[in-house]
Amino acid sequence: MNSFGAVVPLLVVVGAALIVFLLEAFLKKENKNYLAYLSLLALIGCGILSANAWNGGLTYFDGMLRLDNAALFLTFLFLIAVAFVILIGMKYISLQDANHGEFYGLLLLALSGLMIMVSSTHFIVIFLGLEVLSVSSYSLAGLKRKDDKSSESAVKYFLMGSFASAFLVFGLAILFGTAQALDIPGLVDFFKAGPDNQVLGVVGLGLVLVGFAFKIAIVPFHMWAPDVYEGAPTPVTAFFSIGPKAAGFAVLIRLLAPYWNAGFRSGKLFGFLWALAALTMLAGNLIALRQNNIKRMFAYSSIAYAGYMLIAVLAGDGAGLLFFLTIYMFMSIGAFGSLIALSRKGREYNELGDFAGVGFKYPWIGAIFAVFLLSLAGFPPTAGFLAKFYVFVAAVNQGLTPLVLIAVLASLISVYYYLRIIVYMYMREPEREVSIEMENPALYLVLFLCLYGVLQLGLFPGNVLYLIKQAVAALL
Amino acid sequence: MELVFVFLIFGLLGVVLLSMNALLGPKKTNPDKEKPFECGSPYLQNEIKPFPIKFSLVAFVFLLFDIEVVFFFPWALIFKEMRGPALVIMLAYGAVLAAGFIYAWKKGAFEWD
Amino acid sequence: MAILLFFLFAAFAVGSVLGMIISRNQAYSALFLVVAFASLGGLFGLLGAPFMAVVQIIIYAGAIMVLFIFVIMMIHLGEGISAEKKKWTIAAAVFMGIILLAEIVFAVKGAPAVPMAGQEMAGTSPTEIGRLLFTKYLYPFEITSILIIAALVGAVVLIKKREGE
Numbered sequence: 122m123n124s125f126g127a128v129v130p131l132l133v134v135v136g137a138a139l140i141v142f143l144l145e146a147f148l149k150k151e152n153k154n155y156l157a158y159l160s161l162l163a164l165i166g167c168g169i170l171s172a173n174a175w176n177g178g179l180t181y182f183d184g185m186l187r188l189d190n191a192a193l194f195l196t197f198l199f200l201i202a203v204a205f206v207i208l209i210g211m212k213y214i215s216l217q218d219a220n221h222g223e224f225y226g227l228l229l230l231a232l233s234g235l236m237i238m239v240s241s242t243h244f245i246v247i248f249l250g251l252e253v254l255s256v257s258s259y260s261l262a263g264l265k266r267k268d269d270k271s272s273e274s275a276v277k278y279f280l281m282g283s284f285a286s287a288f289l290v291f292g293l294a295i296l297f298g299t300a301q302a303l304d305i306p307g308l309v310d311f312f313k314a315g316p317d318n319q320v321l322g323v324v325g326l327g328l329v330l331v332g333f334a335f336k337i338a339i340v341p342f343h344m345w346a347p348d349v350y351e352g353a354p355t356p357v358t359a360f361f362s363i364g365p366k367a368a369g370f371a372v373l374i375r376l377l378a379p380y381w382n383a384g385f386r387s388g389k390l391f392g393f394l395w396a397l398a399a400l401t402m403l404a405g406n407l408i409a410l411r412q413n414n415i416k417r418m419f420a421y422s423s424i425a426y427a428g429y430m431l432i433a434v435l436a437g438d439g440a441g442l443l444f445f446l447t448i449y450m451f452m453s454i455g456a457f458g459s460l461i462a463l464s465r466k467g468r469e470y471n472e473l474g475d476f477a478g479v480g481f482k483y484p485w486i487g488a489i490f491a492v493f494l495l496s497l498a499g500f501p502p503t504a505g506f507l508a509k510f511y512v513f514v515a516a517v518n519q520g521l522t523p524l525v526l527i528a529v530l531a532s533l534i535s536v537y538y539y540l541r542i543i544v545y546m547y548m549r550e551p552e553r554e555v556s557i558e559m560e561n562p563a564l565y566l567v568l569f570l571c572l573y574g575v576l577q578l579g580l581f582p583g584n585v586l587y588l589i590k591q592a593v594a595a596l597l
Numbered sequence: 598m599e600l601v602f603v604f605l606i607f608g609l610l611g612v613v614l615l616s617m618n619a620l621l622g623p624k625k626t627n628p629d630k631e632k633p634f635e636c637g638s639p640y641l642q643n644e645i646k647p648f649p650i651k652f653s654l655v656a657f658v659f660l661l662f663d664i665e666v667v668f669f670f671p672w673a674l675i676f677k678e679m680r681g682p683a684l685v686i687m688l689a690y691g692a693v694l695a696a697g698f699i700y701a702w703k704k705g706a707f708e709w710d
Numbered sequence: 711m712a713i714l715l716f717f718l719f720a721a722f723a724v725g726s727v728l729g730m731i732i733s734r735n736q737a738y739s740a741l742f743l744v745v746a747f748a749s750l751g752g753l754f755g756l757l758g759a760p761f762m763a764v765v766q767i768i769i770y771a772g773a774i775m776v777l778f779i780f781v782i783m784m785i786h787l788g789e790g791i792s793a794e795k796k797k798w799t800i801a802a803a804v805f806m807g808i809i810l811l812a813e814i815v816f817a818v819k820g821a822p823a824v825p826m827a828g829q830e831m832a833g834t835s836p837t838e839i840g841r842l843l844f845t846k847y848l849y850p851f852e853i854t855s856i857l858i859i860a861a862l863v864g865a866v867v868l869i870k871k872r873e874g875e
Contacts, residue, residue, distance in 0.1 A: 135856055139696040142863055146703035182849035223867040230860045237853060249853040253860055260864030275868065601711050656780040657865040661858050663773040668851070670764055671840030679844060686844055690855045697859040706866050 127179035127188045130170045130196065131236055137163030138229035145222030153222045157211045160225040164204050164232075171196050176591070185243045189595035192240035194443060194588060195371050199239075202363050202450050203232045205571070208563040209458045210356035216466045216558060219264040219271075219354050231257035231364065238368040242305040244293055244329075247372055251289070251336065254365060255282045261360070262353040274352025281345035285335030292328025295321060309379045323389050330373075330390065337369035339431065340401040343424045347412075350420035355469065358416060359457035362423045363450045370430055370446065374439050378596045381437035386519070394435055399524060401428030402531035409538050413473045415460060418538060422497060423453065425535060429512060432528055438515035439593040440586070445512055447585060448504040448578050452496045455571030458564060459490035465558040476542055478551030486557075489568050491543050496575045498539035499532050504579035654706055665694055716756055723749035736782045740775060747771040761836040 141156050171193050179188040207225060214220050230253060237250030259282060263275025297303050299322045300311035312322060331342065338346040350358045377385065385391060405425030412418040426449055433442035463470045463479065463486060470476070480487035496505035509532060516525045578585060668690070676683050701707070723746050730742035751766035843851050 135693075139693065139859070142700040142859075143696060143703075146700045183846060185849040221867055223863055227860070227863060227867075230856065230863075233856060234860075241849075243850075245847070245850045246853065249850050249857060253853065253857050256857060256860040256864060260860075260868055263868050266868065601715070604715065651869075652780055653784070654865060654869045656776045657869075658862065659776055660773040661862050661865075663768060664854075665858065667765055667768050668843070668854075671761065671836050671843055674837045675840030675844055678841070683844060686848065686852075690852060693855040693859055697862045701862055701866050704866050704870055706870055 122177065122179055123181060124177075124179045125181060126170075126174065126177075127181040127186050127240075130167045130174070130188075131186075131233055131240075133163055133167045133170065134229050134233045134236065138226045138233065141222060141226035141229065145226065151220075153214065153220060153225070154211055156222045156225045157207050160207055160229055161204055163229065164200050164207075168197065168200050171200070178595075185241055185246050187242060188240055190592040191371070191375075191439075191443075191595045192236075194592035195239040195367060195446075196236050198367060198447060198450060199232055199235045199364060202360065202367075202454060203228055205454045205458070205567045206356045206360045208567045209359065209454070209461050210354070211563050212558070212561045213354065213356055213461050213464070213564075214264070216464065217265060217354060217469065218267055218467065221264055224261070224264060227257045227261050228360065231261065231360070235364055235368045239371045242375060244296075244303040244305070244308075248286075248289060248293065251368070252286065254368065255286065255336070258282075258357075258361065258365070261357045262349055264357065265354050268352070270352035271354065272352075274349045277345050277352075278349045281335065285332050285342070288328050288335065289332030292325045292330075292332060295325030295328065299325060305375055305379075308376075313383070326390065327393070330394075333369050333373060334397065337366045337427050338424050339397050339427050340404040340424060343401070343405070346424055347417045347420040350423070351414060351416045351471075355416070355457055355461050355464075358419075359454045362419070362453040362457070363446075366423070366427060366430070367446045367450070370434065370442060373434055374442060374596060377434060378437075378439060381439075381597070385437060386435075391435070394431060395521075395524060398428050398431035398435060399527045401425065401431065402528055403428075403534075406531045406534040406538075410534065412538070415471050415473065415476070415542065418542075419453075419456060422535065422538075425531060428531070429509060429528060432516050432521065432524060433512045435524065436512065436516040436519045436521055438512060438519075439596050440589050441512045441515050443589045443592060444578075444582070444586065445508045447589075448496075448508040448575070451571045451574035451578065452493055452505055455493040455568060455575065456490070456497060458568050458571060459486060459493060462486045462490075462561070462564055462568065463555070463557050465556055470555055470557075473542065473545055474552050475555055476545040477549035478546070479555060480543075480546035482551070482555065483557065486568075487546050489572055491546065492572060492575065494539045494542055496579070498536045502576070502579050504575045504577075504582070507579050507582060651709070658701065658706060662694075662698075665690075712756055716753070719749045719752040719756070722746075723753065737779065740779045740782055743778065744771050744775050747775070761839050764836075 137160060141160060144156060144159070145153075171188075174188050175193055176190065177188065178190075180186060206228060210224060210228075214224050234250045234252070234254030234257060237253060238247050239250075241247055241250070259275055259279040262278050263272050265271035293303060296308065300308050302308055302311060308326075312319070312326075335342040335345075350361060353361065380388060402425050405421050405423075405428060409418050409421035409425065412421060430442055430445055430449075433439075433445055460469070460471065463475075463483070480491070492503065496503035499505045499509050501507075509528075513525045513528060516522075516528075669687075672683065672687055726742045726745035726749065730739045730746065733739045733742060747770040748767055751763045751771065754760075754766055755763035
C-alpha cells in the first residue's frame with residue numbers, strides 16, 4: 122500500500138538528529154543529558170509508529186521504501202540497540218573526555234542509515250543507507266579526540282570503509298551494466314533468466330558481496346575490526362558490534378532468500394560463502410585466544426559470530442538468523458555495558474590483568490558480566506546456546522554437517538577465552554588497584570534489561586519467535 | 598556555432614588576463630632577486646611547507662556544498678515542468694542542509710581562530 | 711567545427727597530464743590535473759553529455775582537486791622516494807601501462823564502427839536526468855542530504871577545536 126506513513130518513522134529519527142545538532146550548537150550546555158532524553162523520546166516515537174505499521178506492508182517512493190515486516194522487525198532491533206547505546210553512553214561520554222552532544226545526533230543518523238538499508242530492495246538506496254551509516258560511524262569512532270587510539274580507529278575505519286565502498290560501487294556498476302537493473306527482484310530475474318552475461322554478473326555480485334563482507338567483518342576482510350573496536354569509545358563499539366552487522370546480513374538474506382528454494386546450494390557463490398564462513402569462525406576464535414585486551418578479544422569474537430550468522434544464511438534459515446541477531450544484540454551490548462561499568466573518570470579497564478579479583482570486589486557487576494560471557498560462549502540455559510542450537514540444527518537439516526562440525530569446534534575453542542575472563546575475575550588475586558564509578562543508573566538499567574533478554578530468550582523464546590515468523594514471511 | 602564564439606571569446610579573455618601582468622607589470626630584476634630569500638644561507642628546499650590543519654575543514658565544507666550545487670543544475674531544468682513538487686523537494690533538501698549549515702556556523706567552523 | 715574543438719581539448723588534456731607527470735612540484739602537478747579535468751569536461755560536452763561535463767568540472771576540477779591540493783600541502787612529499795623503491799615503482803608502472811594499453815586496444819577493437827544510435831543518448835540530457843532524479847529516484851536523492859549532513863557534522867566535530875582547548 123502506497124502511503125506517506127512509510128516515511129514518517131525515518132523522518133522522526135532524522136528530524137530528531139537535526140534538532141540535537143542545532144540544540145548542541147546553540148545551547149552549548151556542559152551537561153548533555155537532555156539531548157539523550159530527547160533522542161530516547163524520538164526512538165520511542167519511531168517505535169510506536171513502526172509498531173502501527175506492522176503487517177501493514179506500507180510502501181512509498183515507487184516501492185523504493187518498503188516497510189515489510191522484516192524491515193520493521195530489524196528496525197525494532199536497531200531502535201532497542203541504539204536506545205541501549207545511548208543509555209550506556211550518557212555517563213561514559215562525560216567521564217571519558219568525549220563529551221560531545223553530537224554523539225547522540227550521529228547515533229540517530231547512523232540509525233537512520235540502518236533503517237534505510239533494511240527497508241529497501243533497491244541497491245542504490247541500500248548503498249546510500251550504508252554510506253549514511255558508515256559516515257556517521259567513522260566520526261563516532263573518533264569522538265575521543267585527545268585519545269590517539271580513538272583517532273587511529275576513526276582513520277582506519279574511514280580508509281578501510283571507503284575501500285569497501287569502492288568495491289561495492291564497482292560491483293553495482295558491473296551488475297547494472299549486465300542486468301540493467303539494481304533492484305533485488307530485477308537482479309533475481311536476471312540471474313534466473315539465462316546464461317547471457319552471467320559471468321560478468323557473477324563477478325559484479327561477487328564484488329558486492331566482498332563490499333558487504335568488509336562491512337560485516339568476515340575473514341579475510343576483517344583486518345580493520347580489532348583496531349576500530351579497540352580505539353572507539355566503548356558504547357560506540359557496542360553499536361558497531363550489532364548495527365552494521367545486522368543490516369549487512371539483512372541485505373544478504375534479501376538478496377539470497379529467493380534462491381533458497383531454487384538451487385542455492387549448487388550455485389556459483391555457495392562454495393565461496395561456505396569457505397568464508399568456515400574461515401571466519403576458525404580464524405576469529407583462534408586469534409581471539411591470543412588477545413589480552415578485552416575489547417580486541419570481543420572484536421575477534423564478533424568476527425567469529427559473523428561466521429555463525431553466515432551459516433544461517435547458507436542454511437536458508439531466515440528465522441534462525443533474525444533470532445540469532447536479536448540474541449547477539451542483548452549479549453553484545455550487555456558485555457560491552459559491563460566493560461563500561463568497570464571504568465571511572467578518565468580510565469577504562471580493558472586489559473585482562475585488570476579483571477583479576479574484580480568478581481569479589483564488585484560482585485554484582487562481576488556476576489552479570491559472567492552471565493553475558495557464558496551466553497557468548499553458548500552455555501545453556503542462556504540465549505547464546507539456543508541461538509547457536511537453532512542455526513546448527515537448521516544447517517544439519519540442509520546437509521551442511523561438515524560446516525556445523527567446524528562451527529562446533531570453533532565454539533569449543535571460544536569457550537576457552539570467554540571462561541578465561543571469568544577465571545581472572547574469580548580465581549586470581551588482584552594485581553592492581555581497580556576503582557570504578559558506581560553511580561550510573563542508566564547503565565545498570567541496560568545491564569538489567571540485557572540480562573533479562575538473555576535469560577528470557579534462552580528459556581521462553583516463544584513470543585519473539587512468533588514475531589520473527591511473521592517477519593520472515595515477508596522475505597520469501 | 599555560438600559555442601565556438603563562446604570558447605573563442607573566453608579563451609582569448611583568459612589569455613589576455615594571463616598576459617596582462619607580464620605586459621603591464623614593472624620588470625626590474627637582477628639575479629639575486631630571482632633567488633628565494635633565505636636569511637644569510639643558501640636555500641635548501643623547494644618543497645611546500647606543511648599547511649595548518651584548519652584548512653581541511655574549509656576544504657571539506659566546500660566539497661560538501663559543491664556536491665549540493667550539482668543537483669541544482671538538473672533541478673533548474675526540470676522546474677518548469679514540475680513546479681510545486683519540485684519546489685517542495687528542493688526545500689526539503691535545502692532545509693536539511695541549512696540545518697547543517699547553521700550548526701557548522703554556530704560551532705564556529707567558519708571562524709579563523 | 712566540433713572536430714577542431716575536439717583536437718583542442720584533446721591536446722590540452724594530454725598536454726596537461728604530461729605536465730602533471732613531469733612537473734617536480736606536486737602543487738603544479740595538481741594544478742595541471744585541474745586543466746586535464748576541465749578539458750575532459752569539454753570532451754564530455756562535445757560527446758553530447760552536458761551533465762557529465764558540468765559534473766566533471768564542478769566535482770572533479772572543483773571539489774576533488776581542493777582535497778588533492780589540501781593533502782599535498784598538508785603532508786611532506788619533498789623527500790621523494792629512495793632509489794631502491796624507485797626501481798620497483800618503475801617496474802610496476804611499466805606493468806600497469808602495458809595492461810592499460812592492452813585494455814585500450816581491446817576496447818577500441820570491440821567498439822562499434824558506427825557511433826551509437828541516438829536513442830542511447832536519450833537518457834543523458836540534463837533535463838532527462840532531472841526528471842528521473844526528482845521522480846523515480848527521489849528517495850535516493852533526499853537520502854544524499856542526510857549523507858551530506860552526517861559528513862558535515864562529522865568533520866566539524868572531529869576537526870574544530872572546542873572552546874577552552
